[in-house]
Amino acid sequence: MHRLQRSIAALLALATCLPACAPTRDLATDVEAKVTFEPAPCVGEVQCTVALVGLDAQPLRATTVQLEGNMNHAGMVPTFATLQERAPGEYAGPLRFTMGGDWFVVVSGSLEDGRAFETTVAVPGVPAQPGDTCACCAAERAAN
Amino acid sequence: MDARRSPQFDALSLPLVGRFLRWKHSRLAVQVPLLLLAAALVLHGLLGPELAPKNLATLLVWVHWRGLLVLALLFAGNLFCFGCPLLVPRELARRIRAPKRAFPRALRRKWLGVGLFVGVLFVYEWLDLWASPAATAWAIVTYFAAALVIDACFKGAPFCKWVCPIGQFNFIASTFSPLEVRAKDLGTCSACATKDCIRGQRLPGPNLAKVAQRGCELALFLPEKVGNLDCTFCLDCVHACPADNVVIGARVPAEELAVDPVRSGIGRVSKRPDIAALAVVFTFGALLNAFAMVSPVYAFQRQIAAALGTSNEALVLAVLFALSLLVAPAVLVGGAALATRALTGVAAGNHAQRFALSLAPLGFGVWLAHYCFHFLTGLWTFVPVTQSAARDVGLTFLGAPRWGLGGLREALVWPLEVGFVAVGLIGALGVTWRLAARDFGAAPIRAFVPWAALHATLAGAALWLLAQPMEMRGTFL
Numbered sequence: 001m002h003r004l005q006r007s008i009a010a011l012l013a014l015a016t017c018l019p020a021c022a023p024t025r026d027l028a029t030d031v032e033a034k035v036t037f038e039p040a041p042c043v044g045e046v047q048c049t050v051a052l053v054g055l056d057a058q059p060l061r062a063t064t065v066q067l068e069g070n071m072n073h074a075g076m077v078p079t080f081a082t083l084q085e086r087a088p089g090e091y092a093g094p095l096r097f098t099m100g101g102d103w104f105v106v107v108s109g110s111l112e113d114g115r116a117f118e119t120t121v122a123v124p125g126v127p128a129q130p131g132d133t134c135a136c137c138a139a140e141r142a143a144n
Numbered sequence: 145m146d147a148r149r150s151p152q153f154d155a156l157s158l159p160l161v162g163r164f165l166r167w168k169h170s171r172l173a174v175q176v177p178l179l180l181l182a183a184a185l186v187l188h189g190l191l192g193p194e195l196a197p198k199n200l201a202t203l204l205v206w207v208h209w210r211g212l213l214v215l216a217l218l219f220a221g222n223l224f225c226f227g228c229p230l231l232v233p234r235e236l237a238r239r240i241r242a243p244k245r246a247f248p249r250a251l252r253r254k255w256l257g258v259g260l261f262v263g264v265l266f267v268y269e270w271l272d273l274w275a276s277p278a279a280t281a282w283a284i285v286t287y288f289a290a291a292l293v294i295d296a297c298f299k300g301a302p303f304c305k306w307v308c309p310i311g312q313f314n315f316i317a318s319t320f321s322p323l324e325v326r327a328k329d330l331g332t333c334s335a336c337a338t339k340d341c342i343r344g345q346r347l348p349g350p351n352l353a354k355v356a357q358r359g360c361e362l363a364l365f366l367p368e369k370v371g372n373l374d375c376t377f378c379l380d381c382v383h384a385c386p387a388d389n390v391v392i393g394a395r396v397p398a399e400e401l402a403v404d405p406v407r408s409g410i411g412r413v414s415k416r417p418d419i420a421a422l423a424v425v426f427t428f429g430a431l432l433n434a435f436a437m438v439s440p441v442y443a444f445q446r447q448i449a450a451a452l453g454t455s456n457e458a459l460v461l462a463v464l465f466a467l468s469l470l471v472a473p474a475v476l477v478g479g480a481a482l483a484t485r486a487l488t489g490v491a492a493g494n495h496a497q498r499f500a501l502s503l504a505p506l507g508f509g510v511w512l513a514h515y516c517f518h519f520l521t522g523l524w525t526f527v528p529v530t531q532s533a534a535r536d537v538g539l540t541f542l543g544a545p546r547w548g549l550g551g552l553r554e555a556l557v558w559p560l561e562v563g564f565v566a567v568g569l570i571g572a573l574g575v576t577w578r579l580a581a582r583d584f585g586a587a588p589i590r591a592f593v594p595w596a597a598l599h600a601t602l603a604g605a606a607l608w609l610l611a612q613p614m615e616m617r618g619t620f621l
Contacts, residue, residue, distance in 0.1 A: 043613075068547075072275040074196045075207035075522025077550035100439060100615035102275070104195065120195070128439055128613030 028115040030055045033107040041097055041126045048095045050083055050107055052117075059089025062117075065109040069095050069123075072102040100128025155323060155392035156382065165392070168357075168383055174227035182229050182284055188533055189281025199277035203522075203529050205284070206274045211519020214317070214512045221323040221392075222314045225304065225376035230288055234295040234303075243295070247302035254418035257312040258425055262469060264309045265429055269436050270461050301361035304376055305409075311376070316419075316426045318372035320397045320508045320571060325375055325382070325390060326366070332389045333367035341366040341381040341390070342408075357384045360409075366390060368408035371400025373419070398571045401501045402578030413501060420500035424473045427507030431606060432468040434514045438612035476598055477503075483594035488584055490591075498583065499595045502575040506599055509568015510606045513561035517610070520560070523551030561610050569603040 034051040048067060052060040062085075069079040079098060083091035097103060103126050108118040156162045164170050181204075189201030196202035216223040273279050287310075294303040304311045327333050338345075344359040359381065360366070362374050366381050366389075382390045404414045413419050435441050441464075449460045481496035528545035535545070576595045580588035 070195060070197045072196050072272070073206075073518075074199070074203035074274065075518050075525050075551075076197055077522075077525065078197065078547050080547070100613050106195075125442075125615075128615050 026116075028111060028117040031060060031111070031117040031119065033117075033119045033121065035105060035107060035121045037095075037123075041103070041123050043097050043100055043126065043128055045094045045096045047092060048081065048083070048105070049086070049090065049092045052089045052091070052111075059087075061085075061088055061112045062091070062109045063112060065091040065107065067093070067095050068106040068108070069097065069103055070106065071099060072104060097123075097126050100126055102126070153394040154328075156390070165379060166382065171226060171378060172232075175229050175232050178227050179229035179232045182288070186281045186284050189277040189284070192277060192533060192536065194277060196275045196277060197525070198529055198532060199280075200526070200529055200533055201277045201280045201284070202274060203526055205280055207518045207522045208526055210515045213314075214508075214515045215519075217314065217317045217321050217508070218512060219322070221321040222318040222372060222375060222377045225311060225314050226378065228304075228376070230291040230303075230308075231295075233288060233292045237292055237296045241296070243297055243299045245298050247298040247300065247306060251302075251306055254306070254312060254416075254422050257306055257309060258418065258422050260307065261309040261312050261422075262425060262429070262465065265433060266461065266465055268433075270458055300363070301376070305362045305374055312422055313426065315373050315375075316422050316504050317508045317511065318375070319401050320505050320568075321372055322394055322397050323392050324372050324395050324400075325377060325379070325392055326369060328389045328391045330367055332387050336387065336389075338386065339365070340384040340386055344380075345384050345386070359384045363409035365408035368406065370403065370405055370407040370410075371395075373400070373407065373413070374409055398505045398575050401504060401575045402582065404582075414494075414498060417494075417497055420497045423500050423504045423507070424477060425469055427503040427510070427602070428469050428473050430507045430510035430514065431602065431609065432465070434510060434606065434609045435468070437514075437614055438609055439615040440612065442615070476601070480594040480598045484591050487590040487594065488587060490584065495591075499576060499579060502572050502579060502595060502599070503602075505571025505575060506565075506568040506602055506606075509565045509571070509603075512564040512568070513606070513610055516564065517554075517557055517561055517614075520552045520557045521550065521554060524549040525551065558610075562607065565603055565606050565610070569599055572599040572603075 032053050032055075034053065036049045036051075038047045038049070040046075050065055050067070052062055052065070054060050065083040065085075067081040067083060069081075070076065076099065079096045081093045081095045083093040086092045095105070103123040105121045105123055106118060107121060108116070110116055154162070156165055164173075167173070185201040185204060188199055192199045192201070213224050267273065267283075271279050273283060290307070291303045294307055295301065340357075340359060342359040342363070342365045344355040345357040347354045347356045357380070361378070361380065362376060364374060364381075366385070369375070377392075382392075401413075404412050406412055410416065410419075445460050445464060448463050449455060452459065452463065454460065477496050477500060480499065481494075484495040484499070485491055527549050528547045531542040531545040534540070534542045573596055576599065577588070577592055580591040580595075584591040
């Protein structure tokens with residue numbers, strides 16, 4: 001029985017260490033993407049604006065900015081958008097939410113200096129019915 | 145039950161399929177690839193993208209595996225248990241040391257399995273397992289560990305029979321399956337002196353104690369086996385029977401729910417409240433699991449939270465589960481039982497326990513509709529996620545991820561969902577009528593009506609839920 005117990009313990013220890021082996025990507029870490037939607041996220045197409053800023057809060061210009069909208073439930077087809085520059089460091093374009101629920105938006109692209117960036121923004125509680133209020137907007141409204 | 149003596153169909157006689165199933169190592173040939181797949185899912189869950197739609201662990205477990213599981217149950221039988229990879233580690237462990245102890249007698253009922261089934265549903269909602277690759281990977285590891293520990297400590301297959309929540313789901317769902325393992329000719333069984341199908345084949349000579357081919361580990365003696373309850377389709381009986389007297393035959397789905405003979409390894413189902421409870425939890429759990437994916441649940445949870453004055457999600461979820469799996473069944477099933485008593489004038493006998501089994505086909509229809517929605521609308525999503533996973537480890541031969549691949553449109557899946565619920569309802573009504581005709585010969589309609597009304601109500605609730613706009617969310621407050 002001891003051999004069996006030792007084997008199980010070794011397997012569990014190995015599994016516990018596994019997350020440390022996760023591969024990492026070389027991405028710029030000094031980029032913050034501020035994402036806003038107009039109108040508030042709901043099922044359908046909304047206008048998305050991304051403001052890229054550096055650690056010094058100054059706008060950062062990028063050569064490309066893409067959005068990928070995804071639900072947090074597996075099995076859904078993602079939606080994509082390539083944003084156009086509207087002002088220095090500010091990019092805009094339409095993004096379609098295809099179903100109500102919790103979404104996240106991956107903002108990625110290349111900065112002018114050639115470095116790649118990627119950041120994920122949660123968009124919780126996108127309402128299925130137009131006119132409903134999503135959880136994040138409700139919280140924002142309550143705070144105001 | 146004449147069909148038991150003259151089977152018209154035998155999957156073991158099919159070309160290729162039959163030959164494969166008769167092969168002694170057929171189960172292992174399915175289990176090993178699934179074990180490797182499970183290992184890959186654990187690795188990708190722990191090391192791969194943290195975003196659920198881009199991770200094989202969350203995608204293949206919560207979308208594809210669940211969909212294929214229920215479709216296999218609908219069109220064939222308990223195929224997942226046949227290929228269950230959880231058993232491979234325990235087989236290896238038993239080569240090191242064979243367990244001698246029997247599973248505790250007090251636990252040899254479905255209560256533990258029912259409790260764990262509810263527990264799995266609760267954890268799924270509470271921890272948003274569908275949205276967490278790492279949590280899904282740990283869930284897989286936990287399943288393997290539980291199967292290994294329990295079956296390493298106790299002989300037979302106690303994990304499958306009494307503990308495994310997936311197994312209990314499969315057992316009750318497979319009562320609706322069109323195939324069953326059964327004896328070809330009961331006369332041959334009567335003449336059998338060795339009972340290899342349950343005792344196993346022993347080596348001749350001085351090694352008589354050594355089992356060359358084990359018999360049924362779930363204590364199902366083939367001549368007295370009825371239906372699919374507790375059958376894992378392991379086919380040990382097929383390999384053990386020296387008279388080649390076992391078939392995988394066709395039968396009328398759900399028929400086994402309307403008969404009450406003494407079943408090997410089970411007894412009479414009418415004397416098994418644990419199996420009745422499993423059928424009830426299976427059915428109301430199907431509705432709860434679907435309810436948790438649509439927008440009204442969030443308003444309801446906020447009401448519960450306000451009433452309790454709490455923002456503790458686990459507490460609110462626990463109340464929702466208690467309402468859905470205890471209060472609602474008590475009111476609805478209890479109400480139908482009281483109505484049966486009032487209409488038939490038969491006070492004796494446990495109407496709720498008798499007719500609870502008739503819920504199983506409807507519950508299966510709701511599970512089918514729900515799981516097939518995710519499976520069919522996300523049918524091809526495994527392609528880009530696999531391509532992406534391959535690229536992450538440097539394999540580029542699969543090409544760039546085609547993220548636009550999805551599945552069937554929701555509008556096309558909706559009629560299928562309605563059809564699955566309708567099939568479940570028809571099955572439930574059929575079983576109810578058979579039970580009423582069997583036990584209330586003089587006025588079966590009086591016993592039938594309350595339960596038919598319950599089935600129609602639950603089916604209506606299921607269709608309403610499935611028609612709601614999907615809101616796949618993990619938080620509600």
